[in-house]
Amino acid sequence: MECKKEENLKYCNCSYNCPKKGICCECIKDHRERGELPACYFDNETEKTYDRSIENFMKNKKEF
Numbered sequence: 836m837e838c839k840k841e842e843n844l845k846y847c848n849c850s851y852n853c854p855k856k857g858i859c860c861e862c863i864k865d866h867r868e869r870g871e872l873p874a875c876y877f878d879n880e881t882e883k884t885y886d887r888s889i890e891n892f893m894k895n896k897k898e899f
């Protein structure tokens with residue numbers, strides 16, 4: 836299966852300079868191993884805090 840990195844980048848809101856950007860399988864694996872969620876689970880402002888914790892996700896969701 837071919838990597839869809841270029842297509843994925845259209846939907847990636849991560850502002851961190853990271854080599855995994857657009858490589859969603861590696862991105863989610865990395866964050867899952869740390870009990871976190873990737874940038875695309877957060878709105879753009881919250882994403883910029885780089886707090887990818889589930890607690891921050893839940894707090895952010897309540898503010899929608």
Ligand code: SF4
Nearest residue numbers: 849851853856862874
């Ligand atoms: S969400 Fe995390 S792993 Fe994914 S591109 Fe951003 S910094 Fe990298």
